[in-house]
Amino acid sequence: MQYLVDQIVSGIAVGAIYGLIAMGLALIYKSTGLANFAQGEMAMLIAYIAWTLAGLMPGHPWLVVGGALVASVVLGLAIERLIMRPMLGEPVFATVMVTIALAVILRAGAMLIWDPYPHALDIGIGRGVVMLGATGLREAQLAAILTLMAALAGFWAFFRYSRIGKAMRAVAADSRAAQLMGISAARIHAIAWTASAVIAGLAGIFFALLYDVSPNLYHVGLKSFPATILGGLDSVLGSGFGGVLIGVAENLAGGYLASSIKEIAGFIVIIAVLMIRPFGLFGERDIERV
Amino acid sequence: MHFRTLMAALLVMASTAAMAQQQGVTDKEILLGEVEPLTGPPALLGIAYNVGTKIAIAEANKAGGVNGRMLKLIVEDDGYVSARTLQALRKLIEVDKIFALTSLSGSGASVAALPVVEKAGLPTMASIAPISQLFQPPRKNVFAVGQTYEEGMYQLTRYLAMKFPDKKWGILTQDDDYGATLKGGFGMTARESKLNVVYQADYKKGQQDFSSEMLKVRSSGAEIFLAGGVIAETVGMVRELEKLNAKPVTAMFWPGRVSATLKLMGPAGDGIYAVDYVEAEDSAAYKAFLEKAKTLVGEAEIKAINRYTIASYVSTRVLIEAMRRCGKALTWECTIAEIEKTENFKTGLMGPVNFGKGVRFSSQAVRIMRADFATLSYKPVE
Numbered sequence: 001m002q003y004l005v006d007q008i009v010s011g012i013a014v015g016a017i018y019g020l021i022a023m024g025l026a027l028i029y030k031s032t033g034l035a036n037f038a039q040g041e042m043a044m045l046i047a048y049i050a051w052t053l054a055g056l057m058p059g060h061p062w063l064v065v066g067g068a069l070v071a072s073v074v075l076g077l078a079i080e081r082l083i084m085r086p087m088l089g090e091p092v093f094a095t096v097m098v099t100i101a102l103a104v105i106l107r108a109g110a111m112l113i114w115d116p117y118p119h120a121l122d123i124g125i126g127r128g129v130v131m132l133g134a135t136g137l138r139e140a141q142l143a144a145i146l147t148l149m150a151a152l153a154g155f156w157a158f159f160r161y162s163r164i165g166k167a168m169r170a171v172a173a174d175s176r177a178a179q180l181m182g183i184s185a186a187r188i189h190a191i192a193w194t195a196s197a198v199i200a201g202l203a204g205i206f207f208a209l210l211y212d213v214s215p216n217l218y219h220v221g222l223k224s225f226p227a228t229i230l231g232g233l234d235s236v237l238g239s240g241f242g243g244v245l246i247g248v249a250e251n252l253a254g255g256y257l258a259s260s261i262k263e264i265a266g267f268i269v270i271i272a273v274l275m276i277r278p279f280g281l282f283g284e285r286d287i288e289r290v
Numbered sequence: 291m292h293f294r295t296l297m298a299a300l301l302v303m304a305s306t307a308a309m310a311q312q313q314g315v316t317d318k319e320i321l322l323g324e325v326e327p328l329t330g331p332p333a334l335l336g337i338a339y340n341v342g343t344k345i346a347i348a349e350a351n352k353a354g355g356v357n358g359r360m361l362k363l364i365v366e367d368d369g370y371v372s373a374r375t376l377q378a379l380r381k382l383i384e385v386d387k388i389f390a391l392t393s394l395s396g397s398g399a400s401v402a403a404l405p406v407v408e409k410a411g412l413p414t415m416a417s418i419a420p421i422s423q424l425f426q427p428p429r430k431n432v433f434a435v436g437q438t439y440e441e442g443m444y445q446l447t448r449y450l451a452m453k454f455p456d457k458k459w460g461i462l463t464q465d466d467d468y469g470a471t472l473k474g475g476f477g478m479t480a481r482e483s484k485l486n487v488v489y490q491a492d493y494k495k496g497q498q499d500f501s502s503e504m505l506k507v508r509s510s511g512a513e514i515f516l517a518g519g520v521i522a523e524t525v526g527m528v529r530e531l532e533k534l535n536a537k538p539v540t541a542m543f544w545p546g547r548v549s550a551t552l553k554l555m556g557p558a559g560d561g562i563y564a565v566d567y568v569e570a571e572d573s574a575a576y577k578a579f580l581e582k583a584k585t586l587v588g589e590a591e592i593k594a595i596n597r598y599t600i601a602s603y604v605s606t607r608v609l610i611e612a613m614r615r616c617g618k619a620l621t622w623e624c625t626i627a628e629i630e631k632t633e634n635f636k637t638g639l640m641g642p643v644n645f646g647k648g649v650r651f652s653s654q655a656v657r658i659m660r661a662d663f664a665t666l667s668y669k670p671v672e
Binding site: 007011013129253255 | 328329330333334337462465491492493494496497498499501502503505506509521522525526532533534535550553554556
């Protein structure tokens with residue numbers, strides 16, 4: 001029984017990281033109708049920035065995390081203002097291609113600015129082991145789970161009660177009607193990209209604390225796509241849950257079936273779910289697939 | 291009549307010149323090339339290997355080159371992807387027209403590249419990952435220095451089986467040629483010593499999270515665990531075991547026997563067993579090599595030095611010495627013949643290098659080592 005509990009808890013921990021990145025994906029999709037293929041690369045870039053800051057400010061973990069989050073705000077705003085806003089009104093396919101190009105540029109840029117080696121992100125916290133009963137978790141795993149829970153609650157309240165959240169829902173429902181009602185779509189897009197970059201950045205930092213910082217960190221974004229599809233591409237909260245489901249499915253497959261099945265378990269789950277619910281577990285409307 | 295004689299003489303001269311001037315060789319220069327992973331986690335190996343080639347070349351050029359010709363190296367990155375290895379090789383051979391190859395990239399990639407290299411016929415040193423497919427059966431132009439993964443793993447597990455008898459064993463390997471060869475070596479010991487194997491599995495190449503696998507290792511009761519990853523994977527396994535407070539005797543293979551791996555593992559890496567045919571960092575030969583390297587390459591290259599640098603340096607020195615023995619008339623045929631004649635070539639950084647008629651692999655004796663986290667190095671065990 002303890003073995004099952006350990007597998008599920010470890011799955012939730014890695015799934016929380018998938019879920020955070022997936023929520024960012026869904027947030028951008030919900031606000032702009034766009035699938036951002038550079039979400040994993042954004043997480044990678046912020047992790048690299050955190051690693052650089054950790055080298056500059058040893059012994060100041062909160063300054064490192066704070067600095068990295070400020071950088072993620074700047075990154076989100078810069079991507080929206082300089083790259084995505086000029087693409088407003090262009091065909092969806094062209095805009096998606098721009099995000100793919102952005103992903104490639106960010107990957108190559110990381111190798112040019114830093115190096116191709118894996119590095120440990122050591123900020124003095126996050127690597128210790130916390131015991132929850134008989135189950136051990138690293139601090140960063142626990143932080144990832146708590147952050148996901150906070151993000152789920154925060155976004156639920158944001159969409160339900162805040163003016164910007166309601167405006168975001170309005171833009172998602174009918175962008176033209178929302179603009180006629182005086183809502184600035186550009187502002188909503190900027191907020192979505194910024195929030196998405198921040199949660200991707202947090203996920204990147206957690207991942208780097210648990211594993212390493214390397215250009216391959218972007219792979220975690222590939223795991224988050226099935227999570228978003230599973231939860232519903234237009235459902236921010238559903239995508240968060242989707243990440244957890246994928247993480248748990250992977251661990252159970254690895255723990256009870258075979259390690260070689262683990263990496264494809266998430267994709268098997270989404271095929272099964274999409275056959276029954278084509279728009280994902282929590283998706284609500286028609287989705288244009290590209 | 292005079293005109294015909296003149297034309298015939300010109301034709302003979304032209305054909306002789308073409309024969310004498312082999313691809314990649316001019317009066318002043320010899321062009322060498324190599325392919326290796328310079329990006330992604332295996333770059334820790336590829337970049338270090340490239341530094342070894344650079345050191346051997348810089349050393350030769352500093353001494354006046356090879357019979358007056360300076361050596362020049364063209365390097366291609368394959369990112370540890372076989373398709374890119376083939377593309378890079380074709381460019382080096384057909385476009386850059388190199389004279390010889392100093393590296394063929396990692397295990398699976400080098401095996402995939404063999405038909406291209408064999409057909410081209412140029413002298414090739416393939417020592418970054420000397421797996422048996424590279425030289426069994428022997429190919430005329432492909433040479434390797436080092437030890438096979440099977441033999442290395444066999445020696446490592448044999449040592450552990452003798453030191454820790456009657457224990458339960460676990461092994462996790464990559465689902466490719468590299469993993470298959472490690473399993474092959476382990477299988478030899480398992481059969482020979484009738485090991486009690488309680489956990490054996492493959493992971494998918496590129497996997498980052500090993501939580502479910504390490505939980506399985508712990509629940510299997512494995513007392514000796516062989517972490518068969520390359521770099522990031524081995525680090526992931528060891529750190530996950532640390533988190534689970536599982537403390538089996540852990541061993542890894544030589545791709546992980548670099549200080550960077552130990553740094554990534556943190557204190558969890560202390561005492562891990564490893565195996566290698568290259569001298570350990572605290573040996574006099576290694577230290578002397580490091581001092582020499584400082585006079586030949588830049589600071590960035592010095593920082594990248596690890597065991598792969600030594601493997602490349604020795605392998606490239608063998609090639610350079612063979613080219614030197616060919617004299618001015620440098621050809622593929624002569625270089626291949628001279629590499630074949632290499633006997634008792636000593637560098638002090640590994641055992642003497644020997645080839646022979648039909649022998650394309652210089653087998654090196656391995657040593658068992660243990661990681662010392664305090665000094666980020668590995669020390670030979672008694």
